[in-house]
Amino acid sequence: MAATALLLGLILVLGCFSEICVAMISFSSLQTTLVVTASHPQRLLRAGEDKITVRWGLNQSLPAGTDSAYKTIKVQLCYAPISQVDRAWRKTEDHLSKDKTCQFKIVKRPYTTGNQTLEWTIERDVPTATYFVRAYALDANDHEVAYGQNTDAKKTTNLFEIQAISGRHVSLDIASVCFSVFSIASLMGFFFVEKRKGRKAQQ
Amino acid sequence: MEISSAITETEPQKFALPVDSEHKATEFHLFSAAAPHMLAFHLSWISFFSCFVSTFAAPPLLPIIRDNLNLTATDIGNAGVASVSGAVFARIAMGTACDLFGPRLASASLILLTAPAVYFTSIASSPISFLLVRFFTGFSLATFVSAQFWMSSMFSGPVVGTANGVAAGWGNLGGGATQLIMPLVFSLIRDIGAVKFTAWRIAFFIPALFQTLSAFAILIFGQDLPDGNYQRLQNSGNKQKNKFSRVFYHGITNYRGWILALTYGYCFGVELTVDNIIAEYFYDRFNLKLHTAGIIAASFGLANLVSRPAGGVLSDMMAKRFGMRGRLWALWAVQTLGGVFCIILGQVGSLTASIVVMIVFSVFVQAACGLTFGVVPFVSRRSLGVISGMTGGGGNVGAVLTQLIFFKGSKYSKETGITLMGIMIVCCTLPILLIYFPQWGGMFCGPSSEKIATEEDYYLSEWSSKEQGKGLHQASLKFADNSRSERGRRVHSQTLPSNATPSANV
Numbered sequence: 001m002a003a004t005a006l007l008l009g010l011i012l013v014l015g016c017f018s019e020i021c022v023a024m025i026s027f028s029s030l031q032t033t034l035v036v037t038a039s040h041p042q043r044l045l046r047a048g049e050d051k052i053t054v055r056w057g058l059n060q061s062l063p064a065g066t067d068s069a070y071k072t073i074k075v076q077l078c079y080a081p082i083s084q085v086d087r088a089w090r091k092t093e094d095h096l097s098k099d100k101t102c103q104f105k106i107v108k109r110p111y112t113t114g115n116q117t118l119e120w121t122i123e124r125d126v127p128t129a130t131y132f133v134r135a136y137a138l139d140a141n142d143h144e145v146a147y148g149q150n151t152d153a154k155k156t157t158n159l160f161e162i163q164a165i166s167g168r169h170v171s172l173d174i175a176s177v178c179f180s181v182f183s184i185a186s187l188m189g190f191f192f193v194e195k196r197k198g199r200k201a202q203q
Numbered sequence: 204m205e206i207s208s209a210i211t212e213t214e215p216q217k218f219a220l221p222v223d224s225e226h227k228a229t230e231f232h233l234f235s236a237a238a239p240h241m242l243a244f245h246l247s248w249i250s251f252f253s254c255f256v257s258t259f260a261a262p263p264l265l266p267i268i269r270d271n272l273n274l275t276a277t278d279i280g281n282a283g284v285a286s287v288s289g290a291v292f293a294r295i296a297m298g299t300a301c302d303l304f305g306p307r308l309a310s311a312s313l314i315l316l317t318a319p320a321v322y323f324t325s326i327a328s329s330p331i332s333f334l335l336v337r338f339f340t341g342f343s344l345a346t347f348v349s350a351q352f353w354m355s356s357m358f359s360g361p362v363v364g365t366a367n368g369v370a371a372g373w374g375n376l377g378g379g380a381t382q383l384i385m386p387l388v389f390s391l392i393r394d395i396g397a398v399k400f401t402a403w404r405i406a407f408f409i410p411a412l413f414q415t416l417s418a419f420a421i422l423i424f425g426q427d428l429p430d431g432n433y434q435r436l437q438n439s440g441n442k443q444k445n446k447f448s449r450v451f452y453h454g455i456t457n458y459r460g461w462i463l464a465l466t467y468g469y470c471f472g473v474e475l476t477v478d479n480i481i482a483e484y485f486y487d488r489f490n491l492k493l494h495t496a497g498i499i500a501a502s503f504g505l506a507n508l509v510s511r512p513a514g515g516v517l518s519d520m521m522a523k524r525f526g527m528r529g530r531l532w533a534l535w536a537v538q539t540l541g542g543v544f545c546i547i548l549g550q551v552g553s554l555t556a557s558i559v560v561m562i563v564f565s566v567f568v569q570a571a572c573g574l575t576f577g578v579v580p581f582v583s584r585r586s587l588g589v590i591s592g593m594t595g596g597g598g599n600v601g602a603v604l605t606q607l608i609f610f611k612g613s614k615y616s617k618e619t620g621i622t623l624m625g626i627m628i629v630c631c632t633l634p635i636l637l638i639y640f641p642q643w644g645g646m647f648c649g650p651s652s653e654k655i656a657t658e659e660d661y662y663l664s665e666w667s668s669k670e671q672g673k674g675l676h677q678a679s680l681k682f683a684d685n686s687r688s689e690r691g692r693r694v695h696s697q698t699l700p701s702n703a704t705p706s707a708n709v
Contacts, residue, residue: 001623086275088487089266098490108222127270167271167400168326175408176326183415187315190422194308196435 025144026094030136033066034148035059036075038133038158045162048124054106056148057115069145070111070137075118076102077194079151080159085130096144102134111137127195128164218429223680226429227359231366239426240357244366246425247306247350248373248444250314250417252268254343255377256384257410258286259478261337262499263382264389264403269335270514271400278330280611283479285338287602294385294599298592299383301352302450302585305433307425310349314418317343321411325404343414348595350374352588355580356428364530364577368515372507372573378478381410389510453665454589459582462592463575464597469631470538470571472543472601473624476570478504478645480610481561484617489554499558503565510566514573526691527581527643534574535635535646541567542632544627549618569626572598581640581686584679585665601631643689650690658683 040052054075058067078101084090093099106120134149151158214652219237220228228240235241261268261282293313320339325538326335326348350370358366388409393402396499399692452461482500485491491499522530544564551557575594582590605627609620639645641656650656666676 040248073297086277087269088276089269125270128273129412164273165400166328168328168403172401172404173326176322179408179411179415180322183315183318183322185420186415186419187312190311191308193290194434 003144008025008067017139018106025096027096027099028094028146029147031048033059033062033146034073034135034137034154035175036133036135036148036150038150038160041088045122045160047122047162047164049122050162051119051120051121052106052133053117054133054135054150055115058113059148060203067111067113067137067146069139071140072108072140072142073111073116073135075106075133075135077104077106077126077131078102078134079150080132081155083131106133123163123166126162126164128162132159164191187196206692207262222429223681223685224683225359225361227357227685229359229361231358231362231369232278233369238373238424239429242639243353243357243425244370246417246421247310247353248370250310250414250421251346251350251370252377252380253410253414253417254314254317254346255374256381257317257414258337258341258344258380258406259378260321260385260410261286262479262482263322263385263582264406267389267399269402271403272331272333274329274330276313278334280606282330282334284603284606284611285334286341287475287479287599288345288608289338289341289345290344291318291599291603293342294348294595295589295592297345297348298352298454298588298590299447299451299581300588301349301591302588303447305427306349306353306356307421307427307432310346310353311418311421311425313345313349314414314421317484318418321414321445324407324411330471343594344599345595347371347374348588348591349577351576351591351595353427355587355591360686361413361523363580364515364522364573365512366515367576367580368518368573369512371576372509372511372515372569374403375507375572376570377509379507380503381480384409386494386497445677449670450586451589454583454593457583457586457590458639459638460590460593462638463579463582464596464600466534466538466632466635467575467594467598468601468604469628470541470568470575470603471595471598472603473541473628474565474572475599475602475665476566476605476610476624477565479606480617484621485554485557486630489557490617491554500560501646503561503595506562506565507569510569511573512598513566514570515577516573517570518577520574522577522689524691527578527640527689528646528649529691530574530577530689531635531638531646534571534578535632537567537574538571538632538635539629541571542625542628545628546622547625549620549622549625572628577581578638581689583665584662584682640689656688658689662686 007201034059035057036054036056038052038054041050045052056073056075079090084092084101089101090100094100104123104126109116132149132151132155134147136144137146139145149155190201218226218228218240219235220230220232220240223229231244232241236245265279267272268274274282284624285304296307296652297313300312317340320336320342324336324340327336351367354366354370355363387405388406389402392405393399397405456562478500481503482496485499513656517528517533517537521533525532540566544560544567548557548560548564551560576591579594607622609615610625615623636646639648640661641651642658642661644650659680662679663671663676666679668674
């Protein structure tokens with residue numbers, strides 16, 4: 001009894017520790033040192049078809065050496081506040097390990113000084129929502145140390161909407177309808193056969 | 204003298220299992236598929252399993268579906284309530300349909316009529332269409348009633364609790380199995396090359412096809428009663444056609460049906476609610492991966508493999524020793540304990556303790572479901588279907604109520620909701636104390652001693668003297684005789700009133 005309690009206790013403690021071991025970097029501690037812009041056709045963008053051109057680079061007005069720790073750049077597609085309403089699975093949290101704002105990776109590249117550009121075709125599994133683009137600068141341990149985004153701090157400007165693919169195909173539609181009709185028709189068929197058998201038995 | 208011998212009947216059929224005078228099996232052999240009894244058992248649990256798989260096929264894939272259809276948390280909650288509310292009235296209607304048309308046609312018809320809803324889930328394109336398909340798919344949960352009715356028609360008193368418990372338990376298993384099956388099917392299809400938003404749509408064809416095929420199996424291999432199907436028996440005069448209004452009336456005027464409907468809402472209804480919320484609860488409270496939360500959620504439903512049948516077996520064991528009073532005591536005790544563990548589940552704060560308490564809670568709550576259907580077959584013989592339907596419908600009402608009161612919106616945190624649900628379980632289980640059978644007694648009172656109350660008096664009270672004059676009550680009479688085992692050990696010590704009453708002295 002005591003041994004089982006001890007074992008359970010150990011498992012609990014280990015569980016707690018594993019939580020702590022994940023680095024608790026908070027978003028509010030990051031500095032906005034990158035400048036990010038995203039250009040795209042001025043209309044509703046379609047997933048799988050349209051392209052977004054993303055440019056990022058260090059803010060030139062900052063003192064030299066600000067980017068000494070930057071080893072990698074991770075550019076992500078992030079949900080705008082309007083698309084987070086009533087959707088807890090897209091919630092913004094200050095602790096980056098729990099933050100669910102940015103769920104789609106556009107690109108991850110080694111950091112170089114100077115501006116970088118990328119033309120990115122919106123992937124087909126991006127859902128219908130309003131987005132902005134954010135870039136994180138990561139250090140050698142893959143921890144975020146700075147960021148930049150194409151919108152303001154309140155995430156209200158330069159947002160763009162993406163329309164997802166529906167995932168439907170004509171063949172699927174036809175198959176659904178056919179199978180449904182088949183189910184009902186076979187039920188009618190069974191009834192008909194039963195009635196006929198019943199009438200025959202009575203004769 | 205029995206009327207049935209006056210009508211031309213085939214010579215006494217040989218059954219694979221020992222049977223009573225109604226040809227209901229008195230033994231339950233799980234690993235046999237002998238027609239008609241065990242075959243009916245396997246057909247009924249498999250088809251009910253497929254309906255559960257279809258009804259709860261959406262929750263494990265919600266992370267994909269909610270992005271494809273642009274759902275909000277409110278949309279998801281509403282669809283969850285819709286999925287269990289359709290069956291409330293469907294179960295009552297199904298009960299009546301079983302009484303009138305027999306469980307084989309009733310269940311196969313419902314399954315084939317709801318299969319289109321599952322096929323159409325593949326082409327859902329908005330929150331509203333998603334809600335509609337979940338609503339109509341949920342109607343298929345009414346097959347529960349036909350499964351119970353069928354088992355109560357095929358198996359005799361001493362084993363009816365076990366048969367009902369295993370059939371329903373293994374059917375409910377579908378709710379847990381689907382949390383494992385659907386993600387697997389989805390990843391298989393996605394790995395073959397389909398895009399996420401198409402793969403989940405294709406995945407829904409699996410439960411839909413399974414459902415369709417199980418209905419075909421019922422129609423081809425099943426039969427309503429040990430002696431044959433309703434229609435054939437009615438045509439040959441071996442079974443009298445029952446009048447809907449009378450069947451319905453005797454069902455809804457039996458107060459025991461209403462009490463069991465309420466209490467079933469707080470074992471089965473709670474089980475359905477937990478099926479809908481538990482994955483999210485573990486995911487949010489303990490920050491688990493969705494995959495892990497899904498496995499824990501599945502284990503809640505998978506406990507049905509043994510816990511609900513155990514409830515049925517316990518009911519039959521208590522009946523052997525203590526009769527119906529034993530069944531009632533066991534039901535009240537197990538369900539109340541389930542409520543206590545529910546309260547504890549909302550209070551514990553660590554992951555391991557939560558999992559352990561959840562599993563204990565699931566065992567008690569599911570066993571209570573099995574125990575309920577150890578009592579239901581005896582509440583009425585003429586209106587067995589209506590009583591089963593009311594109880595089953597009550598289960599779904601409980602699910603709708605608990606989700607609306609405790610788990611909609613942000614009024615209560617999920618853990619508070621769970622604790623409050625536990626308190627409600629304990630309170631709503633108390634009415635079992637009020638159930639009383641004149642011939643067997645209740646939890647606190649023995650059988651009526653003012654007159655010698657017999658099983659015949661109780662079951663024949665559902666037939667008017669005119670109907671008895673026509674001999675319509677024969678099946679009830681046989682049932683009354685067979686139900687004498689509900690007296691417990693006292694059966695052999697009492698001199699029974701003469702069984703010669705069935706003579707049709709008009």
